[in-house]
Amino acid sequence: MTFVVTENCIKCKYTDCVDVCPVDCFHEGPNFLVIDPEECIDCTLCEPECPAEAMFSEDDLPDEQSRFLELNEELSQVWPVISEKKEKPEGAEDWDGKPDKLKLLER
Ligand code: SF4
Numbered sequence: 001m002t003f004v005v006t007e008n009c010i011k012c013k014y015t016d017c018v019d020v021c022p023v024d025c026f027h028e029g030p031n032f033l034v035i036d037p038e039e040c041i042d043c044t045l046c047e048p049e050c051p052a053e054a055m056f057s058e059d060d061l062p063d064e065q066s067r068f069l070e071l072n073e074e075l076s077q078v079w080p081v082i083s084e085k086k087e088k089p090e091g092a093e094d095w096d097g098k099p100d101k102l103k104l105l106e107r
């Protein structure tokens with residue numbers, strides 16, 4: 001099983017989750033993070049750290065977020081690993097909770 005980063009991370013990308021991951025399975029794109037499902041050991045540590053509540057266990061993934069399972073898998077193969085928290089992007093709070101952010105995903 002794996003954890004999955006979902007839509008509300010887009011343009012929020014606070015990166016709080018990255019600091020707690022024991023196996024460095026987060027990968028960073030321009031405005032979103034993903035988890036490599038092959039590396040995630042399902043430790044659950046990242047989920048409560050996310051201020052945007054964007055993190056779900058694969059088993060609890062809401063139906064409307066199901067495509068993010070595939071997106072995490074795909075993008076973790078092309079984006080570089082991020083293992084330390086960094087400054088949040090400008091306007092992160094304004095984007096938190098906004099609907100329909102998938103179209104804003106930058107690759
Ligand atoms: S803490 Fe949440 S919003 Fe921030 S990068 Fe991680 S998944 Fe994205």
Ligand code: SF4
Binds near residue numbers: 020026035040044046
């Ligand atoms: S569940 Fe654990 S191993 Fe998986 S991404 Fe979160 S912190 Fe990393």
